[in-house]
Amino acid sequence: MFDMVSRRGFVSLSAVAAAGLGLAGCSGNKEPESAGSDAGSAKASSKKAVGLQVFAANSLEKALPEVQKLYTEQTGTTFADTQFKASGDLVEQMRAGAAVDVLITASKGTMDDAEAAELVDADTREDMFVNDLVIIRAEGSDTKVEAIADVANLDGKIAVGDAKTVPAGKYANQALASVGLYTGTEGDDGEYAPELADKVALADKVGTAAAYVSTGDCVAGFVYSSDIFRYDGIEEAFVCPEDSHKPIVYPGAVAESSEHADEAKAFIDFCLTNKKAQKIWAKYGFELSA
Numbered sequence: 001m002f003d004m005v006s007r008r009g010f011v012s013l014s015a016v017a018a019a020g021l022g023l024a025g026c027s028g029n030k031e032p033e034s035a036g037s038d039a040g041s042a043k044a045s046s047k048k049a050v051g052l053q054v055f056a057a058n059s060l061e062k063a064l065p066e067v068q069k070l071y072t073e074q075t076g077t078t079f080a081d082t083q084f085k086a087s088g089d090l091v092e093q094m095r096a097g098a099a100v101d102v103l104i105t106a107s108k109g110t111m112d113d114a115e116a117a118e119l120v121d122a123d124t125r126e127d128m129f130v131n132d133l134v135i136i137r138a139e140g141s142d143t144k145v146e147a148i149a150d151v152a153n154l155d156g157k158i159a160v161g162d163a164k165t166v167p168a169g170k171y172a173n174q175a176l177a178s179v180g181l182y183t184g185t186e187g188d189d190g191e192y193a194p195e196l197a198d199k200v201a202l203a204d205k206v207g208t209a210a211a212y213v214s215t216g217d218c219v220a221g222f223v224y225s226s227d228i229f230r231y232d233g234i235e236e237a238f239v240c241p242e243d244s245h246k247p248i249v250y251p252g253a254v255a256e257s258s259e260h261a262d263e264a265k266a267f268i269d270f271c272l273t274n275k276k277a278q279k280i281w282a283k284y285g286f287e288l289s290a
Contacts, residue, residue, distance in 0.1 A: 050263050053080040053099055055090040057106035057167070057250060058205040059131070059223075062230035063284035064104075067277045071270055077263055086205045087111075088165030094119045100255040101264040104128065106206075106224075107167035111251040120253035124265050127289040128272060129250040129281065132225035133171045133240040136213050138233060143219055145238040149179040151220055152193070157201040159209035159221030163188035167248075168206040172222035174245035187245075210234055224248065226285035249289060 056064050061084035068079045083090060087105035091114045094100055103120055105111045108127075114120045135151065137143040143154065151158050161169025170187035176196070177185050184190020192200055201218050203209035206227060212218040214233030221234075228236055252271070254264040271277055272288060281288065 050076075050260050051078045051080050052101040052260060052264055052267060054082045054102045054104070054267075055094065055098070055100050055255075056082060056084055056102075056104040057087050057090075058084050058207050059106055059168070059226055059230075060084065060104060060250075061207070063226075063280055063286060066280045067271060070274070070276055070280070071267060075266075075270075077267070086161070086165040087167050088113075091117070091119065092165075094255065094257075099257060101258040101260055102252060102267060103255055104250055104252040105167070106131075106248070106250055107170065108246075108249050108251055109170070110167060111253065114253070118256055120255055121261070122253070124254040124261075124268065126252050126268055126272065127249050128252045128268070129286040130289050131248040131250070131286065132242075133168070133175060133245055133248060134223060134225050134228070134236050135238040135240065136210065136221050136223055136228070136234045137219065137237040138213055138216055139235045141219075141235075143237060145220060147179070147238070148175050148240055148244060149181065150238075151176075152181055152196045152199070154199070154219050156199070156219030157212070157217065158196070158199050159201050159203050159212040159218040161206050161209050161222070162202045162204060166203065166205055166209075168209065168222060168224055169203070171245040171248055175222070175240045178244040207231065224285075229284045250286075 064082065072078055087107060087110040090103065091110055094103065094114065095117060103114060111125065115122050115125065135145050145151065160172045163169040163173050173182045173187035174185065176182035177190065181193045181196045182190050201212055203212060206223050209221045210223050210227050210231040213221040214231060220237060228234065252268045254261050258264050278288060
């Protein structure tokens with residue numbers, strides 16, 4: 001760093017060489033300090049100039065910002081206003097030309113759609129997290145759910161994400177199909193059974209489903225287990241069996257349109273390998289994919 005500093009003064013040899021050397025030493029101390037500081041700032045600015053745009057599933061809106069903050073502290077890389085929406089909506093935004101560096105969805109199917117549309121680099125795709133599907137009730141509620149089929153007998157509305165764009169809704173419908181309350185096995189290709197159809201309140205994202213239950217608008221709802229950690233006023237009533245729906249996996253990938261592909265991939269790797277980041281994911285109920 002000091003070799004890069006250009007000295008502006010010329011120290012001439014004279015009878016007062018000792019004094020001259022002293023002055024030169026003084027000058028050498030001050031000028032490199034200033035230039036070195038500038039160089040350090042330039043280096044930091046260079047890192048901070050990389051601002052990654054992340055599109056992430058709505059259920060990551062509490063955990064991801066903490067991991068991003070940690071990453072910025074360690075690398076200097078910053079983040080633009082991260083978009084947290086239903087996974088399907090994020091893919092549609094990308095189709096419309098939104099500038100994105102990293103996409104993290106809440107289902108393999110949604111990432112498959114992005115990959116088929118050549119919106120992400122398939123070689124960078126990683127299964128990042130797994131989650132559980134749970135039926136929730138309002139905190140302190142006496143609503144009892146001991147099986148998936150019980151939701152059809154509850155007195156009140158059931159919050160379910162709109163399966164067209166909300167992966168949690170798709171998983172919920174698969175679970176309902178496993179007990180005969182939905183006609184399509186994929187979760188977005190059928191209809192609700194007559195005894196349930198009038199009870200379903202569709203939500204535009206998993207957070208909305210949680211809100212419907214916490215406010216009492218719905219007596220129960222389907223969300224991820226991680227949502228229990230990020231929303232107040234709800235609690236777990238029942239965990240849906242793993243074999244009642246497809247595995248809940250969150251894939252991540254670098255967007256094809258990214259101008260910072262290397263930095264984007266480095267961030268995905270950090271999410272999966274950094275010990276402090278792993279603690280943050282665990283705090284919010286996310287398990288790393290094996």
